Structure formats: structure tokens, C-alpha cells
Amino acid sequence: MAAPTDTFDDVLPEVLRFTSPTPLVDIGANLTHESFARDLPAVLARARAANVTTLILTGTDREHAEQAVTMARRHPGLFATAGVHPHDASRWNPALERAMRDLHRQPEVVAVGECGLDFNRNFSTPAEQERAFEAQLGLAVESGKPLFIHERDAGRRMREMLHAWRDDIADAVVHCFTAERETLFGYRDLGLHIGLTGWLCDERRGHHLRELVGEIPLDRLMVETDCPYLLPRNLPAKLKGRRHEPALLPWIVREIAHWRGMEEAELARTTTATALAFFRLPADETRPATQHEES
Template sequence: MSDTFDDFLPEALRFTAPAPLVDIGANLTHDSFARDLPAVLRRAQAANVTTLILTGTDREHAEQAIAMARQHAGKGLGLHATAGVHPHDASRWDADLATAMGELHRQPEVVAVGECGLDFNRNFSTPAEQELAFEAQLELAAENGKPLFLHERDAGQRMREILHAWRDEITDAVVHCFTADRATLFGYLDLDLHIGLTGWLCDERRGHHLRELVTQIPSTRLMLETDCPYLLPRNLPAKLKGRRHEPALLPWILREIAHWRGESEAELATATTATARRFFRLTADAAGETGRDDMTHEDS
């Protein structure tokens, strides 16, 4: 039996953001959401997470994200999609896939090219294959003018080199789920990139360095995301059965980041939402202003 709106999140985890939030990285096409997606969306809306950017990591999931955005249009939430090929799947890139991606980028629901980039941590595709697919998607973004939704792990120097070469051709770009060091952060900021932060900062094992870096990210370059169902914050005030992350928990990430930045949750919510709306070129209605304005996997 699927969980209902009321019984999935314990009372201690039912947060409400003081201003509308945008979750810029929600993997709602993941199989774990198939059983209760309507309840997940209702919980997001109750938490004042009014806009969701659904991550398309390959052709199949991008098509699913577009269909999901269409299905739920006009139901109180702003759902949008990205379309790209993740570096893990870069070995699949060919001319047919490039054509298919170009067609997906023309769909009005698609607000960014990606998730694309480099992952030299796992190398599920070779570095050469990753770079080929990444540059091909940079070319698509240069042609269509859409912003980029980027993935990088253990590849900061090479990522910066490639982006530097393309910087005059592309528009905006966000490094989603940023987890790297100070030098990498400032390298991205020097390229005028945006930074997406997740619950990684809530992880006492590996997120401490981010707590020191969050004050260095200008509010006009900072956005928030869950990367759900992955990266469930480890410091939640109550346990969550199944350990599946979801957009309704974004206000907890907001609270943590606001604490370490030394600003109010309302200030941070307002600033990051304004940044996300500008970045993804969302209209007021599409951004939801008519509303309440193995899960230990690494980031997707």
C-alpha cells in the first residue's frame, strides 16, 4: 500500500519554508517515487517548495521528466525539466543521441541542458568519452541559448579548462551538488558560474568544509536542491523510513545553509528563489507564485 500525504513524514520533519523555494535538482523520475508521486508533490507544496526542476540524466529520464511536467501543469506547482546525458552514460553518445537531445531541448518544459559534465571519480565512461559528450552538449547549449545544469566530481581542473574555452559561447551554468574545495569553488565563481548546494553540508563525515565556504558564495550565484532521492540530510531531527529524500525536506537544507551563512531563513529563501527564477528564466506563474508562494547513493 502506498504512503499517504499524512503518514510518510513524521511531524518533526514537516517543515515549511518562510518564503517559496525552488528545488533545482529533483530526480522524481527515479523508481522510488512511482508509488506515491502525487503525495510527494503535495508534501512539497505544503513545505512551500513551489517549483521543481526535474533532472533529466539521459534520454529516457528526460522524456519522463517532460511528461511529468506536462501532466502536472497548472496544479499549483511549477514543474520543469532538464535534458542531458550524465557523464556516467557518456559512452552512449552518438549522432542519433545528439539529434534526440536537440529535439528535447526545443520542448517548452525543458529549461536547461544537462545533467552533463565530468565525473573522474567513478569513470563509468572513460574520461575521453566524457569530454566528447560534454563538449557536444556545450555546443547544443551554445546553439539553443539555454543554461547548463552541470555535474562534476574529482574533475574540477579539467572542467574549468573546458568551460573557460566555451565561456563566451554559453549563457549561464550551475555546478549542481557542489562538494569540492575552496580553489575549485573560486575557479567556478571566477567563470561567473552558479553553485547548487544540497544536504551534503548536513553530513558530519564529509560536509564540514562546505560550512566554511558557504559564506563565500554570492546570493546571486547560490541555489538550493535536494538531489532527491539521494543525499538525505544526516542531521534530520527524526528518522525517515526508507531513507528516501524528497523535495519537502528542502526547507531543512535551507535552515542549515542559512545558519552557516549567518542570515535568516527568509532572506536566504527569497534570494535563492530569485536567483533560480532568473537562471531558469521562469515566469511568476510557472514558478508557483499562485501556491504557498539504496538511498545512501552519492549525488546523481
């Protein structure tokens, strides 16, 4: 394998080299994004240096889910999800359903998704989104794996659909939660988990989350970067290229802990334990491991 072109010095300045007091699980990392193609080994090394020891790679369609599975097979501490994002729901058909079912049988795949509803952009129609999401709810029941859910401006309909399936599905997490109090409390009533990102660190739109973060039950809270997206806006230094990455997760944990009024180490320990249980991973997954490299 060729040596990565970027180093700690020219990607993360010293002030941005955070280290979590205890191991962290990033439950939403889009490492199949093209921006990581040239320096993935360095990205993973920086994550390990930050004590972010387990990464769940988000599979938003067949292509990216397959890529995530391949990465997970090559690198310890990496796992994958497999689903069809609501933006691509119009593509759902029997062949795609069969492909998803096959992916869910792979041991590297630890959740069904990213799937759900997005009535903000409606790249696929609401009807198409509901059809694809309903089918993936069925696949989650069939596989017994938890759900990794995307929801934007569709809280009421999401709650209605999940309520109808709640007795049959296993655990479910609404990743990158950004909604309002009513939606959060509806998800709480359904016993869902909540994933928080650097949205909380955005002074333009994250204020309401700072007020709500204490309302999320601690044993239902998980953390994620959603990288390369949602780079925290309140980082103590500018980042060249503006690409988010897993090594910055400790900053998000620090911010969440601040707004919850608790110690960073306690939040790190609890969210990691919750994530390991949710994705059914052994506790030793958080131990640092030597990276497998391609020959």
C-alpha cells in the same frame, strides 16, 4: 488516478513537516527515479505543503529526460532538464545528439544537462566524458539554454573546458557542489552558479562546505535536494525508507542560512529569485497551483 498509498502521517512525521517562510525552487529533483513511481502525487502534495512550489526535474539520459518532460506537462510548477550524465557518456552518438536537440526545443525543458565530468568513478572513460560534454556545450550554445553541470573530482579539467566556451554559453550551474576552495573560486571567476544540497548536513564529509558556504556569492547560490539521494543526516527524526524528497528542502535552506549567518527567509527569497531568473521562469511560477491529475 488512484489515491496515493502514503499519507503525511506515515511518510513524514510531524517533526519533519517543514514549511519555508517563502516559496522555494528545488533545482535538482530526480522524480523520475523508480522510488517515486508509487506515490508521486503525495510527494508533490508534500512539497507544496512545505512551500516548495517549483521543481526542476533532472534528465540524466534520454529516457529520464523524456519522462521528466511528461511529468512537467502534467503537473504545474514542474520543469525538466535534458542531458547525458558523464556516467553514460560512452553512449553518446549522432542519434542521441539529435534526440537531445529535439528535447531542448520543448518548452518544458529549461536547461541542458545533467552533463559534465566525473573522474571519481569513471563509468565512462575521461575521453568519452569530454567528448559528450563538449557536444552538449555546443547544444547549449545552439539552444541558448543554461547548463546544468555535474562535476566530481574533475574541477581543473572542467574549468579548462568551460573557460574555452564561456563567452558563448549562457548561464551555468554546478549542481550538488561538493568540491574544495580552489575549485569554488575557479567557478566564481567563471561567473558560474552553485547548487547546494544536503551534503552540507553530513557530519562525515560536509564540514569543508560549511566553511565555504559564505564564499559563494548570494546572487549565484541555488538550492536543491538531489532527491531521492543525499538525505540530510542531521534531520531531527529518522525517515522511514531513507528516501529524500522535495518537502525536506526547507531543512537544507535552514542549514545553509545558519552557516552563512543570515535569516532563513532572506536566503529562501534570494535563492528563489536567482533560480527563477537562471531558468527564465516567470515570478508567478512560485505561486501554489492546483495539481493536474491524469484522467
